[in-house]
Structures are given as structure tokens and as C-alpha cells.
Amino acid sequence: MRLVLVGLLALAACNPLSGSRTSEAEEGTQAFVEQARARCEARGGNFGSGSAGVVNICYVTPKDANQSCSTATDCEGQCLARSRTCAPVIPLIGCHEVLLENGQVAEFCQD
């Protein structure tokens, strides 16, 4: 049986500042975005738009990108089902076949 998982990245999750609010910039301002970009890039991330093009996301290459995996527990992010390799990016946007923690294949979609 194949599971279908659908997710919507909550705004808080998309907010690159969540969990580390040291900025004085007001949310929704350009300064806020630029601070978020700087923080993202400082940790090796790539700051860009999400699928809908309206939310900025900090895309990070995990240390285990493209390494072999057999379940989700083997990866920082998702374990891709066809190649059995850890996803090259976190968060993983769009629809992908992934392996769950129990090794079951599921279609994972996230916007």
C-alpha cells in the first residue's frame, strides 16, 4: 500500500528567523527579509522563494545529501525512494516518493 502525505509549510516554519529571534527588524519589512537572508547564508543556506513564490525559504544542503539510505531515520531530511538516497535539500518542496521510518514507500508532497 502506498501512502500519500501532503504538507503545507506553515508560515512559521518558512520563517527563517523562527527559533532565533534576535533581529530588531519588524516582520514583513524588507529589512526583516534581508536579515533572514543573511542569517540563512551564514549557515550555508540558499535563500529563495517557495513553490507558491510568495514565501521565502532557507534551503539548506544537509550533510548526508545524496548518501545511501533505507528509511527516513537514516537522513536529516527525506530518504528518496527510487534512488534510496538522502534528499539533496531541506526542506524538500514538491511531490516526491520517499521512504518512511518503517521503510514503506509514500508519496510526499509539500508546498
Place this chain on the structure above:
Amino acid sequence: MRRTLLGTSDLEVSQFALGTMTFGSQTSEADAHRQIDMALDAGIDLVDTAEMYPVNPVRAETVGRTEEIIGRWIAASGRRGEIVLATKITGENGGTVRGGRGIHGDTMIEAVDSSLKRLQTDVIDVYQLHWPNRGSFHFRQHWDYVPGGGTKAEIEANIVEVLEAMTRLQREGKVRHFGLSNESTWGTAAWLRLAAEIGAPRMISIQNEYSMLCRQFDTDLAELAVREEVGLLAYSPLGTGLLTGKYRGGAVPPGSRMSINANLSGRANPRAHAAVEAYAAIAERHGLDLVHMSLAFCAARPFMGSVIFGATGVDQLEHILAGIGMTLSEEVRNEINAAHRDHPMPF
């Protein structure tokens, strides 16, 4: 095997690539899988395919069959990580693929997902645009080419729409890099300029026909490729078999491309056969194999990313691999250029 960085990217590929367009038509699945193994053993890791393959002819009912064959090789071998996988989305067509719809934002998203499923993988290394929606002067259309396919504004709007889809696909981790195919100088420059303007992925390669018989790339495109670092992925470096010598003296071997496509899609004509004789004479004079000389000529060009050859059978691939990676002396290169002046643009 020499390796090159493709375009401005960090993607390293072998200087020769395995073409696959007969996998599933003239080439059986077992032979196709054997060919990929043989190529890898020889240090060739770039495998080039397309959603439309196999050819010839292109049929609606066989679209995707070549990718499925490669997908089964990936699944059975577990060697996905050892190959650089390149495929293509079909441009506007007569209805064989997607009812004729070519390259748009929505079709690109749909086509990538379909290719990934057939290829049984999660990522395409180089995703190429098989030919521009607006048409092109390739496929022997240069003889009566008239630029068409809409106004400049319409063409640029389509490019921007596709660039936005490319951005999304790269962010989703489904495509690493993008390339063009059967493009012109104007078209390539437009893709590069608009990508820079909107912060979209930059094209790293252009797959056009190139061989001793087809040197259209040598002028404007050559300059663009070198200055802008867009590597040429040369297809038909053996002139669809003409430069193997197998059609010399009017021969048409059973099972050859000419046996199913009499004029090699407009390439076989008296001037082309005369040019082949000139190149064969150079090879014979220097004790070279015509196939190996033809491939070595292409590989040495300053704009070359990788040279894509195809083989119908394993025996042909063995022949190619036996001389892969050789280099030509300056004397041979000068004689080839002299023959090119005597036999310019035979098709």
C-alpha cells in the same frame, strides 16, 4: 578518459557520452544495458536520452520507452550514482508527444515527473530543451530557414515562464542543471540574459549537431559557447554513420540507419559521400581509423563539453571504445580543415 566541467557549473562529465536514441528500437534492452555497463567500464559516465526516444521513427506509442529501459538498468544495477543522467523535454511537435504541446511552465513540471518515474530515479543531472518551440534551422531546415514562432515579446514571455518552472524544479531537487538543444546564437543569448535578469538557473550546455560533416557551430555559436561558457554536447559526431565508412561505395548494410531511413534525414547525398571519401583518405594516409579520427576531431574543439555517440550494437560500441581518447597530430588536423574547405556544408 579526460573529463570536463560543463559550462559554469560544478558538474564534471566524461569527454565522450553514450547516446541512447536507438534503445528500444534498433537496440534491444539487453544490448542497451550492456552498452551502459561497457561505457562505464571505459570511463564514460554521461548518458544522454530524451522523453521522445526511441527513434527512428518517433511514434506516440513508443514515447518514453528508452527512458524506461535506462530506468530498469538503474533499478537492476544500483549504479545511478555512477552516471551523469541527461534527458530532454520535447519542443512543439506534430502531436506525438503531449498532443503536440511543447515547452511551457506546466509541461516542464509534468515532463520532469514523468521522466523521473520512467528513469526510476529522483533527480535528473542535466535537463535539456530538445528544440525551441519557435522552431529552428536545425535538422537540415537551414536551407530555407525563416525565423518564426511568434514575436520577440511572445518568445521572451515563454522563456521567462519556463525559467520560473526551472527554478522550481531545481529547488525541489528534481533537476540539477539545465541545457539547450538545437538552439541558435540568438536563442541561447536570450536564455542567458533573461535567466540573469530574474535570477533563474543558467543554461550550462547546448546540444547541437557537430561533426566533420556538420560544422555550423564553428562561428557565432562557437564564440558564444566559449565566451559565455556554455559547453557543446555534440550529437551525431559520426554523421549518423556516414563517418564510419559503412555507406562507402553505395553500401547499405542490413539493419543500418540508412536501411530504414534512406537519405539519413537529408544527410546522404553525393556531396556528403564525396566529403566522406576525403576524410577517409586522410585517415588511411595516417593509419587511423575513420571512426576514431572523427571522434577525436570533435573532442579537441575548444567549445566542446562532451561528444555524444550512439551505437546500434555492442560490436559497434567495442569498435568505438577501442580508440576512444586518442588525439590527432597537427598535420592531421590541418588536412581535415583543408578537406572541410573543399567540402563545405555537405548537408
